[in-house]
Amino acid sequence: MSSEKLDGRLLWLIVVILLGGLLGILNSTMAAVATDTLATAFDTSLSTIGWASTGFLLAVTATIPFTTWAVDRYGGKRLWVAGLVLFLAGSLAAGLAWDVGSLIAFRVVQGAGAGLLDPLVLILLARAAGPQRAGRVMGLMGVVLSLGPVLGPIAGGAILGALSWRAMFLISMVVGVVALVLALRVIPADGPAPARVPRLDVVGLALLGPGFAAVVLALSQTAEQGAFAVWQVLAPLGLGLVLLIGYATHARRPGPLIDLGLFRSRSFSASVAIMGLGGMGLFAGLFALPLYYQQAHGHDVLAAGLLMAPLGLGGSIAMPLAGRLSDRFGARRLAAGGAVVAVASVLALTRIGPDTPEMWPALAALTFGLGSGCFSAPTMGSLYRTLPGPMVAQGSSVLYMLNQLGAALGVALVTLVVQTAESAIDGLRGVFWLAVASNLVVLALVPLLPGGRAGAPEPAVREGAPSTP
Incomplete structure (x- = not known):
């Protein structure tokens, strides 16, 4: 797979890995829209049933650091298969849950499986692509990141409208079985284990994950x-x-477990900060737009999800194209242009009100997705061009943990802004101003990204030593 073009084997590998990576995103977002249904089914409070989603999220976050070490100890394919099997077991059990306690426990099992899979998506793709194709492969991965949070609520609403809540988890299991069969056939077998694999940093794992x-x-x-x-x-x-x-x-x-010397590199620190802040702004939009359509225009969950689709569509269009261009021309100009478009788009969303025709927020959401995609894919590509092979797993874990943190921070801030505002519309406008601020910080950080194209030498992150962009 040394050619700069994406040959057939690599394309199949990307598809199979992204199918597995999509499972966790779809399942978590589908479960989020089913909160009311699940609370009614188990005759419990919304705060109690909320732990089905919170437990999933916490299990994902706590498991990610373990993947950093385990991928070298056990091999990428073995760990990927183990993650899929664990996720499938949790999906089947959640679909058969008999009370709220069992549902929460089985969602934690699902989350542990997703915590293995999510960073492995980045690790396996980065290793398969190599530095010359990092941008375009990360751009293809961005399609999943963009569409997953949008498709999840739509699929969840459609399933709950036609079937029972159990079908939501059992359908995930069917998709997971397909992903498992394809993974066994397509992902290359693991080579012999390295002669020297560091011992698991048990103390570090006990501190960092929790x-x-x-x-x-x-x-x-x-x-x-x-x-x-x-x-x-x-x-x-x-x-x-x-x-x-x-x-x-x-x-x-x-x-x-994870060398904090990674952050001595300005380019690495800028890359993970951009992805975290970009994720915070994007999740603010994903949270606020459905509320706007429901509260200002009276739409139900499914219709609001469909009207939110332009945001994911914009990202899925922009990320593959921007990733490919960043391999040729470098990350900075594309990322700067994308951040400017994102800021302008969210500024337009701060002006919406009850009387605004739905076409305008949909158009602004589309361009917001386009702008976010134009800085996300080049940023991820530049990150993996600066990481030497042995540091890819650690860098991926850091990136994914900070992304999780950015998303959680975004949702928390959005909730506080909406609940403390004088009116629902004022609160939603405040959310979009929050997204403006996060994207302005992204724009300020873009000059710290590496500027070269894929074929040019990039500064490498070295353990314990700073690097200059």
């Missing part, structure tokens, strides 16, 4: 409680910060 999970839990509780200064938020936030500070101290020793 630390990030506790911070994500605090942000989720901020959204649920509608306030920050409450014990449900402050307790997990304090615990998470203590664990993360403990990891930062522990990581100074040899052989940490």
